[in-house]
Amino acid sequence: MLEPVDNKNETAGANPPKSKSYKDFFNYFGEERVVHDRFAEFRTRLISHIVPIFSRMGIVPDTISYVGITFLAGVILYFVRNPVVAVLFLAGHVFFDGVDGAYARHTGKASQSGAFTDLVCDQFGMVVVSLMVIFHHMVAPLIGAVYMALYLMVVVFGVIINAIGLKTRITVTSKYFLYLTYAAWAIWEVNLFAPMMTFFSAIMALQVLIGYLRLKRGIRKKFDSEVRFSAGDPYSGKLNYIFNLAIPALVLLIILIWGNWIPLRAMIDIPKQSVSWSQGIPLIPEEKTEQLLGFGIQNKDFLVLCRKPDDHLEVTRFSESGQAGQSFTIPEYVSPMFGTFPVDRNILLIPDDTTRLLMGIDLDASFAARQAVMVMTLPFKYLRVTAMTTGEWKGKKVWLAANYLYTRRTYVIDPEKALKKGYLLGGLIASYVNAGYPHGMVIRDRTVIEYNRSPLQKLIYAAPLKSVIAGTNLMDAAKTSFFAPRDDVFGPAIYGDSLVVLSPEGKLYKLPLAAFLVTTQKSDSKRTPH
Structure with a gap:
C-alpha cells in the first residue's frame, strides 16, 4: 500500500503560524506525493475540532505518537487471547498514527525531528504484528523474517534517497495489508499471512535492489570526485569492472557449492543397481x-x-x-x-x-x-x-x-x-x-x-x-x-x-x-x- 509519513513537531501554540508543507520533511514516498498531500490535508481538517482541546491541555505531537505505541501493548496481550480486542487496539494505533502528523501540521510547526519520531513510531506496528505472527506459528519463521527485513530496508532506503535529494519514485509497502490480513484471521479465522508476506517480499526485494543501485549512483555523483581514475590507471576499463564484479560472485559460488556439496551430489546421483518392485x-x-x-x-x-x-x-x-x-x-x-x-x-x-x-x-x-x-x-x-x-x-x-x-x-x-x-x-x-x-x-x-x-x-x-x-x-x-x-x-x-x-x-x-x-x-x- 502507498503510505505517507506524516510530519509533526514537539510543541504546539494556541495561535499557530501558517504551516509548512510536509513535503519538506522526513518521508519515504515519491511520485505518489500528490495523493499523500491530499490525504494529509484531509486528516488535518478532520481533526481540527479536537486540536484546541489538545492545545489547551499542553499536549505535544510526540505524545500522540507515544500513545499510539502504547496501544501495541494491547495488540501483544490480546493477539491470540482475544483477537477481536487486539484488532481494536491495532485500529487505535493506526488512528494515532494518523492524528499525530495532522495535529502537528495544523499547529503549523511541523519539524524534521517530529517527522523522525513519527517515522519510527509508525513502523513499530508492522514490527509487532510481524513478530506476533511468527511467534504464534501463523507463518514460517523464514518468510516472516524476510518480509520484516525487506520492509524496513525499503523504508530506510526511501528516507535516505529523499534526504539526499534523489527523490524516491513510487514506494510500495504493505503495512496496512498486513493489518487487514490479521483482521481477517481474527474475525473469520482465515490465515493468509504466508501468501501475503511472500507476495510483498518479492515486490520489496526488487525495490531494495533498485533502491541500492539508485543510492549508489546518486551518492557517487553527489559526494565522490568526478574523476575517479586517471588515464592509463590499471583500475579503469570495462574488463577491470567485470573482473571486480566477478570476484564476489565467484566467492559466493564457492561458498554455496562447498556448503551444499552433499545435497548437490544427491541431486545428480545415479542408482548403483536396478531392482524390481x-x-x-x-x-x-x-x-x-x-x-x-x-x-x-x-x-x-x-x-x-x-x-x-x-x-x-x-x-x-x-x-x-x-x-x-x-x-x-x-x-x-x-x-x-x-x-x-x-x-x-x-x-x-x-x-x-x-x-x-x-x-x-x-x-x-x-x-x-x-x-x-x-x-x-x-x-x-x-x-x-x-x-x-x-x-x-x-x-x-x-x-x-x-x-x-x-x-x-x-x-x-x-x-x-x-x-x-x-x-x-x-x-x-x-x-x-x-x-x-x-x-x-x-x-x-x-x-x-x-x-x-x-x-x-x-x-x-x-x-x-x-x-x-x-x-x-x-x-x-x-x-x-x-x-x-x-x-x-x-x-x-x-x-x-x-x-x-x-x-x-x-x-x-x-x-x-x-x-x-x-x-x-x-x-x-x-x-x-x-
Whole structure:
C-alpha cells in the first residue's frame, strides 16, 4: 500500500503560524506525493475540532505518537487471547498514527525531528504484528523474517534517497495489508499471512535492489570526485569492472557449492543397481475419499493415518490383505512432519509439526478407547525432522532422527536419556551426514536404509550404520542405491522379509530385502572382522 509519513513537531501554540508543507520533511514516498498531500490535508481538517482541546491541555505531537505505541501493548496481550480486542487496539494505533502528523501540521510547526519520531513510531506496528505472527506459528519463521527485513530496508532506503535529494519514485509497502490480513484471521479465522508476506517480499526485494543501485549512483555523483581514475590507471576499463564484479560472485559460488556439496551430489546421483518392485493389494479402496497422511508397521499389521472427509484424523489397523480392523481418532490439529511413523514396541511415534512435538501414542489403550491415548510428548526444538526410525546401536535401543537440509545430519538418540532431559537431542549419542533430503528411513541388520527425495533424483540408499557413524557420509558409505517405485511414496519400512513403501492412494509396493541387503552385508563383513 502507498503510505505517507506524516510530519509533526514537539510543541504546539494556541495561535499557530501558517504551516509548512510536509513535503519538506522526513518521508519515504515519491511520485505518489500528490495523493499523500491530499490525504494529509484531509486528516488535518478532520481533526481540527479536537486540536484546541489538545492545545489547551499542553499536549505535544510526540505524545500522540507515544500513545499510539502504547496501544501495541494491547495488540501483544490480546493477539491470540482475544483477537477481536487486539484488532481494536491495532485500529487505535493506526488512528494515532494518523492524528499525530495532522495535529502537528495544523499547529503549523511541523519539524524534521517530529517527522523522525513519527517515522519510527509508525513502523513499530508492522514490527509487532510481524513478530506476533511468527511467534504464534501463523507463518514460517523464514518468510516472516524476510518480509520484516525487506520492509524496513525499503523504508530506510526511501528516507535516505529523499534526504539526499534523489527523490524516491513510487514506494510500495504493505503495512496496512498486513493489518487487514490479521483482521481477517481474527474475525473469520482465515490465515493468509504466508501468501501475503511472500507476495510483498518479492515486490520489496526488487525495490531494495533498485533502491541500492539508485543510492549508489546518486551518492557517487553527489559526494565522490568526478574523476575517479586517471588515464592509463590499471583500475579503469570495462574488463577491470567485470573482473571486480566477478570476484564476489565467484566467492559466493564457492561458498554455496562447498556448503551444499552433499545435497548437490544427491541431486545428480545415479542408482548403483536396478531392482524390481512388486505391487500388493491396495490398503485403501480406490472409491474412498480420505487423504493418507502416513503409516507405521506393528508386527504383521499396517497402522494407517488418514484424514477423513469430515476432516477428523483416524488411525486404522490393516492386514496385508487390505482388511480393515480397529481404529482410533487423534487430535485434528496434528500435522505429521513425515509419513513413516516408527513403532517402539506398543508406542506409535507421530511427529507433529503444529506443536513441534514427538507424540507417543499407546496403541492398545488407544484402540480400546477409540481415541489417542498420549503417553509421551518430546520437543524437537530447532530440528526439522523429516524421517525417523527405531533400531539398535551397540546392543542398546535407539531412535534415529534425520534432519532436513538445515543440518544435513541424522541423530542417534538414546530415548531414555532424551525423556529425562526433556527434548529429543538431550539423548544424543552420535550423528552422521545424511544425503540432504531424507523422507523416510529404517534399520535392518545394522544397515540404515534411507529414502532421499532430492528435487532431481530420488533414490533409496543402503549403508552400514557403523560406517556412517564412524564419519563417512551416507552416499559414500552406501553399498547400493536404487529407485523407489514412485517418487511420492511414504516409506521405506520393513514388513517381514521385504522393504515396503506406500503410495498416497494406499497402494503397497514390496521389494525382497535379499535383492539388495545380501550385497551390503557381504561387503560390510569383508571390512569388519567378527
